[in-house]
Amino acid sequence: MSVPKKALLVICDGLGDRPCKELTNKTPLEAAKKPNLNALAKDGACGIMSPLGAGIRAGSDTAHLSIFGYNIKKYYLGRGPLEALGLKMQLQQGDIAFRANLATVDKKGVIIDRRAGRIDNSEPFAELLNGMEIKGIKFIIKAGTAHRLALVMRGKGLSPNISDSDPHKEGIKPLEIKPLDDSKEAAFTAKVLNEFLAKAHKILAGHKLNKERKKQGLMEANFVLTRGAGVFKRIPSFEERFRMKACCIAGAGLYKGIARFIGMDVLDVEGATGKANTNINAKISKAIEALGEYDFVFVHIKGCDVFGHDGDAKGKKEFIERIDSALKPLLKLKDVLVIITADHSTPCCMKDHSGDAVPVLLKGPSVRADDVNEFTERTCAKGYYRFNSGIELMNEILNLMNKAELVGS
Ligand code: ZN
Ligand code: ZN
Secondary structure: OOOOOEEEEEEEOOEEOOOEHHHOOEOHHHHOOOHHHHHHHHHOEEEEEOOOOOOOOOOHHHHHHHHOOOOHHHHOOOHHHHHHHHOOOOOOOOOEEEEEEEEEEOOOOOEEEOOHHHOOEOHHHHHHHOOOEEOOEEEEEEEOOEOEEEEEEEOOOOOOOEOOOOOOOOOOOOOOOOEOOOOHHHHHHHHHHHHHHHHHHHHHHOOHHHHHHHHOOOOOOOEEEEEEEEEOOOOOOHHHHHOOOEEEEOOOHHHHHHHHHOOOEEEOOOOOOOOOOOOHHHHHHHHHHHOOOOOEEEEEEOHHHHHHHHOOHHHHHHHHHHHHHHOHHHHHOOOEEEEEEOOOEOOOOOOOOEOOOEEEEEEOOOOOOOOOOOOOHHHHOOOOEEEOOHHHHHHHHHHHOOOOOOOOO
16 A cells, blocks of 8 residues: 655635534535535545544634644744734744734724724835834834734834733724733833824824825724734744645635744635635645645635634535535545645534534545545544544644654654
8 A cells, every 4th residue: 555645635714514504404514515525535534623622612723733733832822923924024033913903093082993994905004104113112014905904013022911902893992902911021012012003093193195085985094903912933844843845825814824834835826815706726726736846735715714704504505515626636636645624613603613523534545444425524423533633633644644753662
């Protein structure tokens, strides 16, 4: 029996679900027509996985890290650094990074829109604030899509242990940033960031860009809301740890950020949007092409999670059918370990992530095929595998590729 030299991991974000009333108590995956997923399941071995442990509700960031073999207790630094890396910001050891929004506050300072009317280009606003320095701390800002920004604080004596200014609702004032521990670093960081946000408001509120927006009847982008503070540090790369050259094919910034964080190359694919309109076929053909150069290819497909958050069971089922037809070329792959799974469940009835286990399938020459021939949450639970963490799945991938280290002698 040959051993697969290459691995292709497809993560369908938020794929797992619960029985949906509008699908006669089937899950979207059960209701979907999926001949290719079923054929892969038939040839391979199936199971279920709880990326952070049974019943734990996982975020996408933590679940992905765990599936890539990184213990989140040691390696999860918060969402901010991952988002900043997703925007190709060059982070330095000790930088504090945040997710941020351009928002609209009224004359009394009350938030009337958390997304500044979903402003379509935040770049000129980010440029106004980029490079500001307060008490020796440099503020670096980069625009993301729409109202989104990434904010980085660089300098000495900083701490990520501070609260958010984003209250996650409208009709109240932005929250004052507070230190979350007794250290002088947290107190200093909170103080400097509060000062920055006040200065930023002053600069933005009177600026001609906003006068222009007002003239056009648009919401002014006059406040920066921050959240998800995290400190950046360099960690051992995927290649250093597992001796596999790895790449990532994804549309959404967070997943590119996670990939860059662990040293994967991020490949660009036209039409990969990180949304439901993404070009799944283009991503899969790019992935197959990338297997020539890379040992480990990771493809991220976001759509199922979006439909789950919207509570749209039919939309999720149809999106799964689109994934299935795009996966057809995987049936022909030889000497490649194919892994298909999800990072967490996003049940439509919950419109949020749940702690329900996700289905997983592994197909390749070294896999002990089991009797499961349909890829669903419930049929996979009868299969060969039960992974209690993403790390266990990564261990099995290494094992099936004859790359696992011997424990003991
Ligand atoms: Zn996710
Ligand atoms: Zn989600």
